[in-house]
Amino acid sequence: MSDQPDYRSTVFLPETDFPMRAGLPAREPDWLARWERIGIYDRLRETVGDRTPFILHDGPPYANGHLHIGHALNKVLKDMVVRSQQMMGRDARYVPGWDCHGLPIEWKIEEQYRQKGLDKDAVDVVEFRQECRRFADEWIDVQRAEFKRLGITGKWDDPYLTMDYHAEAVIAAEFMKLVMNGALYQGSKPVMWSPVEKTALAEAEVEYHDHTSHTIWVRFRPVDGALDGASVVIWTTTPWTIPQNRAVAFNPGISYGLYRVTSASENSTAQQDETIVLADPLAESVMQAAKVEEFERLRDVSAEELGALTLAHPFRGVDGANGEWDYDVPMLPGDHVTDEAGTGFVHTAPSHGDDDYQLGLKHGLKMTYNVEPDGSYRPDLPIFGGEAIIQADGKDGPANVSVIKNLAWAGALLAKGKIKHSYPHSWRSKAPLIYRNTAQWFAAIDKPLGDGMNEYGQTIRARALTSIDKLVRWTPKTGRNRIHSMIENRPDWVLSRQRAWGVPLTAFVKKGVKPDAEDFLLRDSRVNDRITAAFEADGADAWYRPGFKAEMLDGIVNPDDYDQVMDVLDVWFDSGSTHAFVIRDRKDGAPDGIADLYLEGTDQHRGWFHSSLLQASATKGRAPYRGVLTHGFTLDEKGMKMSKSLGNTVAPQQVIDQYGADILRLWVAQSDYTADLRIGPEILKGTADGYRRLRNTLRFMLGNLAGFSDAERVAPEDMPELEQWVLHRLAQLDHRVRQGYDAYDFQGVFQTLFQFATVDLSAFYFDIRKDALYCDAPDSLRRRSARTLLDLLFHRLVTWLAPILPFTMEDVWLSRFPSEDDSVHLHDFPVTPADWLNEPLVAKWDRIRRARRVVTAALEVKRTDKTIGASLEAAPVVHAEDADTLAALRSVDFADLCIVSDIVLTGDPAPSEAFRMADAPGIGVVFEEAEGEKCQRCWKILPDVGTHSHPGVCARCDKALSDA
Template sequence: MTDTILSDTPRDWRETVFLPKTDFPMKAGLAAKEPAILARWEKLGLYDRLREQRAGRERFILHDGPPYANGDIHMGHAMNKVLKDIIVRSQSLLGKDAPYVPGWDCHGLPIEWKVEEAYRAKKLDKDQVPVAQFRAECRAYAEKWVAVQRAQFERLGVMGDWADPYLTMKFEAEAAIVGELLKFAETGQLYRGAKPVMWSPVEKTALAEAEVEYEDVVSTQIDVAFEITEAPNAPELVGAHAVIWTTTPWTIPVNQALAYGPEIEYLLVRFDDMVDGPRTLLIAHDLLESFGARIGHPVIVKLGDTAGTVTALQSVRESQLEGAVARHPMHALGGFFAKPRPFLSGDFVTTDAGTGLVHMAPDHGEDDFLLCKANGIDPVFAVDGAGMYRADWLWLGGQGSVINKKFVSVEGPICTDLRNAGALLAASDDFAHSYPHSWRSKAKVIFRATPQWFIPMDKAEGITPANLVTPAHAGVFGEGAGQEPQETPASAGVTHGVQGNGATLREIALDAIEHTRWVPERSKNRINAMVSQRPDWVISRQRAWGVPIALYVNRATGDYLRDPAVNARIRDAFTAGGADAWFSADHQALLGAEYDAADYEVVTDILDVWFDSGSTHAFVIEARYGAGVRANLYLEGSDQHRGWFQSSLLESCGTRGRAPYDAVLTHGFALDGNGRKMSKSLGNVVDPLKVIGESGADILRMWVASVDYFEDVRIGKEVLTTTSDGYRKLRNTFRYLLGALDGFDDAEKLTPAEMPELERYVLHLLGMLDVELKAAAEAFEFNRYLRLLTDFAQEDLSAFYFDIRKDSLYCDAPSDIKRRAARTVFDILFHALVRYAAPILCFTAEEVWQARFPSEDGSVHFLEWPELPAVPGDDGVSTLWAEVRALRTQVTEAIEPLRREKVVRSSLEAEVTVPSLPVDAAELAEAFIVAKVSKGEGVSVTRTEYHKCGRCWRLLPEVIQDLALCDRCESVVA
């Protein structure tokens, strides 16, 4: 020992210790830093540069479902776009060419409704505004919000072709949409019919199922008597009254028939003490008691018996009701109401509620329409688009609206007139049930028969092999998906084996569902059920803003024109002037010399906006990447099984005979911290823009990746605090690596074969992590991905490897093999972890990368999945060190009581015995961070008698007095 080391005045050795050194701050300051990183990416041209670098690689296309351009983004938007970005970045990290083209839905009611609101605020009537002016205002409104939302999505760190997004209102998009419509027309897959559709009297248009939400309401329920006037198979029924029950009193003025159940037993019952005298009524046997409760007259009676003033006269079956006729309660008005109302057999009639007899209004119900149509009874269109009875209607003409609660209440005109006619047996305003509402206006919708355009689900004509494109990668996810298709002869038929000739759209769509990957897998059942049961697709809307149904209908035959030459001219007109061209067109010029414009009706209905978005694969995927190319993945919320997923499926199956996607991922909804739906009225809205402004986008991105987004997820202050804690721990891992690698260069590197066992063990763990992360990325399970990554950083690195090797890192000589091995592993860990984190923490990973490798034209997002060094054969190292870790845990637990009792201040002052020595005792002491390890019975701990080294602070036998130097430190200092 030197005199200096044995001095009575201990020297301060801190300047000789190799402490981590880095300028990378622990305090993230993301809200301030991220905009600067975004600006750097824009200057760098990150997205375009990445496309250049990945050109020719296997392509991965995530097709963006278009949000509506009508307001600031909400948490659902943020969750959706971040998840998409994580997937796109992870696929790029895997070495694929993963373009992302963001898009917006710019047509339809969401935008039109907002423009109308501005008119209503000024007390102006939108219908008095010229169509061209109104459409221009809708376009300007959409343009404004596209710009706003684009900046908000970019602020989330979403990387994409923001310079050239797709907008459904671009002229080329509108031309493509009408082109897809005309494909359906040319193959006979359109028809115009007067079927009941969901109709919004407030918005004055038909609605798709996806535009409807159900809310609990309380409605008026009424029991109405229809007098039986004819009954050829049961004359005794004449003069009796058939009783119907309904919760939509406004449909009684449009009644045209009565339906009975073929398997139901009815009773003819005499009530002697009704308000207006004795009444003989026809009611289902099983519902007699509940009917009695509604009229305040308990009825418990057996056939042939009399119970008080009620007598069950006879049982009535289907055969006795065949050919029976009733008359409408308002028959005295004459005209429509004087016509007989036939009894019709309907399989849909049940005894679940009501009376077992159902009044039929073919204008206002699907079952009603079909049953009446089968019996030659057509709709009468008595209720107009605003929900009013048309002015010439004999009963209540010009009155309404039918969704007005006061109008249909017990004291309203319908019930009053029925009561005066002696037909209202019971009425109350207390029936609670679920009822459809427009999700925009929040007003009730009605079923209303109007002339609409439909795509049939069960018509075989039109979908033939000649219409189909069959990509070589059809139905195979990950094998050639998204690549240029190979030519396939027309005789190849439908993609997945449903024959084109004779196959219906429903059959082809169901087959396509079977050959699509659904994530999670259970979501397949949801869309399968929806497509199996859905009615024909209503594609027309009575609006002003959107793509018109550009068809010519022959006035004499009612058929629409199917001429490819005319259709080509229509598409060209749309390409040049957009959809507006249809409203200002020279239709004779479009029809050409072969047709006289006077012979044709110009259709001006607007296309369902779901057809617009369902066609995006044509003008985004195929237009950019080649005919027949389809998306690898569609990703949206679970509500899109009835929306975009389904409309895209039907559109593509109708024109191409296959799905437009290889896989579909469904995520849940973002709820507040208590699991409630976010609502301004509840005051529980979590604004993503506020979160970003306070904490940074990476915190929001980490939250998205951390939750099980296949289900509904929660976000609130407590959740975000937990996320922030997790973020700080991961950031600290990067900071430690950066500090530990200060000054590291290639000359220091060692091969795994030259490393100690601990380093080989850590590389083995990294290799296992690598495999699991790659599998999680391919499965789109980023909550598992993030958990694996953070657990590795915390448990395997910070709490184990870093804890053990900090002594070597700080105190060993720079040339020491152990220190060089550790720094080599740190370098490997850095390159791997920064890549793994980049898809999720896109800003932080860039900051970490630039902290070590500053470059004006470099980016972590140019990097690909790490190539890890080959580790020599395991030869038991992983098993051995797993045992060491288990022993280490036991030792730590055994030391803790002594620390609490202040017998030892730290584990460095402890000597331990363990039942086995899986590795050298000195190495175990280093692993356990104790003074000495020896073999003994069980695990026990005592305080060591060794002295403390003044430089490394380890207590070792060669240190002759406290704060003198151990042999290792003396050598390094010398």
């Protein structure tokens, strides 16, 4: 055989510079630089034509640290939305933004001051605010670079910042709409308060952690000897609130009884023969806690009896109290009282709980002001003055223990213990919170507004609930129920914070006038306009400059008659207002100020989605979004919450350094983002393996398209059936891909395309057509059809995958179409003709593929037992009992499809030794070896090899060589 010609150079092997190894970590920065150089985002905006805008409004991350994996998940999802909407024919605009005000930044600056021995309160407030601004600016630059490294497209050179002067002016203007429409009021009521941070917190700033609390059972005795002096027993996990008690609540629907202690253990605080009133379902648990060994129920106690009782405060008449607690404590009915835990009676301190406050409001209970901003009792409170409930370091102060001891000395303590339960903490300082009564500014969500907008309701709550049900598409649909219940049950919105870094509550109040008076708040559009103009020019710092009040009120009212409010707005009002200064006011916004999509984590049902909905309902009359998409949280591979202390965090940069950003993006696409997502080394390794399989498919296409031109293009109707079958699949996929991207189902899109690329293409079509692509003559219909189809495949697969893998698809695109200023991201998904769909053909090819699976499985058996080395050594006999199947097999080159040198088709029943498969009844395969010689060019074994002008080749290869 040494004198045989070498035909290797005559075979059309794939040619491409597209590397087998991606090298993403090193190469991705070059594509980022290229995209910036050619200005892709702006070029797309310049060529919008009559495209319909699509606006994904960015929920602003907080500018105070490096990105974590949750940030990456969020921004990658947003980028997939924006890129896919753009490539489906929309004008998809994305303006990234940052939340810049608020306590976390202020807290960091305070920490720096403390380290330097400086007193924040001694520093000029504007100077302090400028420090906060500089801190935010530095982190914005850091985070912007980290986001861009993920391949996120957007208007990075002109993001929105809540601390921009225009933003601050609009936030103030939106707040002043509440002043004008009557939603704003000042109220004294209990709010979630952080003693460590010395400010009120919004619900979205609260997180719940396990906490061990003192728990006590306390006797309240009747003042007039009613019920023969029997005590009403309450139970509470906040002993420190007892000095603020103003009532005891009961539920008329609960069964109560009068109980007598007949025997108690030595260390019990219960007294022999004492009588107490308890809810019947809870009596036994109370007696157990009090270490009562035996007790008896004497009789029923009716709701009428309870309602007629007047109790004494437990500290009434105690030494050192100076009469502080010498007041009557009424018994009041309340639906919030249950018999699930405790005693069936609820100690009521209206200044320290919402249920308590509402009950106090209904019955005119007096509010107390015993707790200072730092979480300590007021200095002049008898017995407990100055004692801390929560200390500056976030740990429990002595107040709880002190109250318990004094209850014991007063003979009021029936029992005590400790309980581990879920308790509110600040999500910033991580310290426990308390409910504290303070004067705060609120937006009334059930008050009819005087703004004339009533299409969706007269109140903030009504407008929000109408928006949820009628105006917003929720993805997943469960998001609707979550936010609906939150809005339905929430209290008024606490807008004020007692801090320095933020947009001030731009309001003036009349001196000497009560908050509920009509003229308490100054409502004047001229003043509002002056404030807005001042903020546009100098930012919110203008509010703090000397003489600002006089400047704003001069010529309108007497400045001396008014006080300037110095609280700052809840930062959720800032971010809730972004629809106004981003979507409404920017040129790349929307005329109606409504976004097509808000996309954040599920925690934002009580955060940004929530505050934006309330804010826009108050000032705009409806939700600022048409769609809301929520994603889950990131967990480690075992499903554990990520924690630095556990060492199970995965930093985005760590993944990028090892694998590249496209692998991180692919992890997002492969995950069900509607649930919590797991990530870790093994998961990323699997993701990278899948990526390599896909990359090989793309590389095969590129290699076999080398030199392709329109001159060899074949019309679809002239192609062989195999190519027409693939065209049918492309038409199907076009519909599924567009439908999937429109539904934000990235997992479904990728799985569909990955399955198609690896199964339909690599394992089927490419496997079959390799022979034609490598060995057919260049002008043969089969080879030209295959290359035409590869071109059609290329344009679709590469663009369909570009929103998910922007770096890799750019690499693929430029490998075929090198250009200084082109990019795959400047192109839309190609239009795929509907007439490529061919259901009859698919039905026929389903039969063919089923039979092919039996043949390939039969050959695999022979390859495994070393009968053959390659499938081309076989010439099997295929028995097809079904006439339609046999006809289908005879209508195509079935040997070519099975990658064998020859094949015999027969309708005869298969012999017993034939290979069969359960899922392909009626098909049997009998193995036979191919007869003839091996073609030295295509490696098929055929009888005619060696009988042609070119030695050692078959007829097909001889013709190809002759035509060359």
